[in-house]
Amino acid sequence: MGIFSKPRLRGTEKREDMPEGHWHKCPGCEAMIHHLELEQNLKCCHHCGHHFLIGARERIAMLADPDSFEETDAGLTSGNPLGFQGYLEKTSSLREATGLDDAVVCGRMTMGGHPTMIAVMDFKFFAGSMGSVVGEKIARAVERAIDERRGMIIVSASSGARMQEGMLSLMQLAKTCGALARLAAAGLPYISLMTHPTTGGVTASFATIGDINLAEPGSMIGFAGPRVVKETTHQNLPPGFQTAEFMLEHGLVDAIVPRAQSRDRMIDLLGFMMPL
Ligand SMILES: [Zn+2]
Structure with a gap:
C-alpha cells in the first residue's frame, strides 16, 4: 500500500x-x-x-475548613529584572489565561480548627516556576505563620527556579529556607505536600524540608530530569526513579497520601504537632 x-x-x-x-x-x-x-x-x-493536576484554588477548597480561607499578598506580580525578552508579555498573558497573579496562592485558614497558613503552587502558571514573587509570597506566608502562631502548609508543583529571573530566582531557595528555619525555631510545624511534578529549585529548597514530607501517589519528585541524570552519570536509572514511591523507599518522603485522604491526614498531623 x-x-x-x-x-x-x-x-x-x-x-x-x-x-x-x-x-x-x-x-x-x-x-x-x-x-x-x-x-x-x-x-x-x-x-x-x-x-x-489540580489548580491552587481547587486544592485550597479541598483542604480548608469551609469559608475559612483568606488570601494574603494577592496582586504581587513580577518585574523584569534581567530585561528578558518577552518575559512581561508572557506573565501578563498567563495572568489573563489562568486568573492567577503568579505561580503560588497564599493565605490564612483553619484546618479541622487548627490555625494555619497555606501556600499552594499552581503548575498552570509558568509550569509552577519559582521567581521572586513565588519566593516572596512563601517567605511572607511563613513570617505571618510565626507572628500569628499558625502551622505552615506548602503544596508544591513546580518545574523549578524561573530562569527568566536568573539569580533572583535562585535567591528564593535561601530566602524560603531561612524563613522556615525561623518557623522551626518558633516551635511551629511545617507540613510539605509534594505533588506532580516537584522538581528543580523547589525540591532543593522548601519542598523537602518539612517536619513531615508528604507526597501524592505517582508524583515525579526530583532535581534534574531523568534524561539529564542519565546523560550526566552514564548510568541506567533504576525502575521507578524519581517517583514518590521511590523517594519513600529512599527516605526523602515520609508518607504517600492519596488526595482524598490528604485533608484528614494533615489535620491528624497538626493535632500531634500543635494540639488545640
Ligand atoms: Zn486511570
Whole structure:
C-alpha cells in the first residue's frame, strides 16, 4: 500500500456526540472520564487512581475548613529584572489565561480548627516556576505563620527556579529556607505536600524540608530530569526513579497520601504537632 493511501489512524476522527472539553483521557489507564466525574472524584481516576493536576484554588477548597480561607499578598506580580525578552508579555498573558497573579496562592485558614497558613503552587502558571514573587509570597506566608502562631502548609508543583529571573530566582531557595528555619525555631510545624511534578529549585529548597514530607501517589519528585541524570552519570536509572514511591523507599518522603485522604491526614498531623 502506498504511503498516501494509508487509512487514517484510529482515534484521530472526532466523535460528534462527544462535546469538546468534557472528556479527559486518563494518562494512567487510558479510560475516558467525564469531567463531572473527575471533579466529583477530586480529579483522580476512579479506575486506576491516577492523580490529575489540580489548580491552587481547587486544592485550597479541598483542604480548608469551609469559608475559612483568606488570601494574603494577592496582586504581587513580577518585574523584569534581567530585561528578558518577552518575559512581561508572557506573565501578563498567563495572568489573563489562568486568573492567577503568579505561580503560588497564599493565605490564612483553619484546618479541622487548627490555625494555619497555606501556600499552594499552581503548575498552570509558568509550569509552577519559582521567581521572586513565588519566593516572596512563601517567605511572607511563613513570617505571618510565626507572628500569628499558625502551622505552615506548602503544596508544591513546580518545574523549578524561573530562569527568566536568573539569580533572583535562585535567591528564593535561601530566602524560603531561612524563613522556615525561623518557623522551626518558633516551635511551629511545617507540613510539605509534594505533588506532580516537584522538581528543580523547589525540591532543593522548601519542598523537602518539612517536619513531615508528604507526597501524592505517582508524583515525579526530583532535581534534574531523568534524561539529564542519565546523560550526566552514564548510568541506567533504576525502575521507578524519581517517583514518590521511590523517594519513600529512599527516605526523602515520609508518607504517600492519596488526595482524598490528604485533608484528614494533615489535620491528624497538626493535632500531634500543635494540639488545640
Ligand atoms: Zn486511570
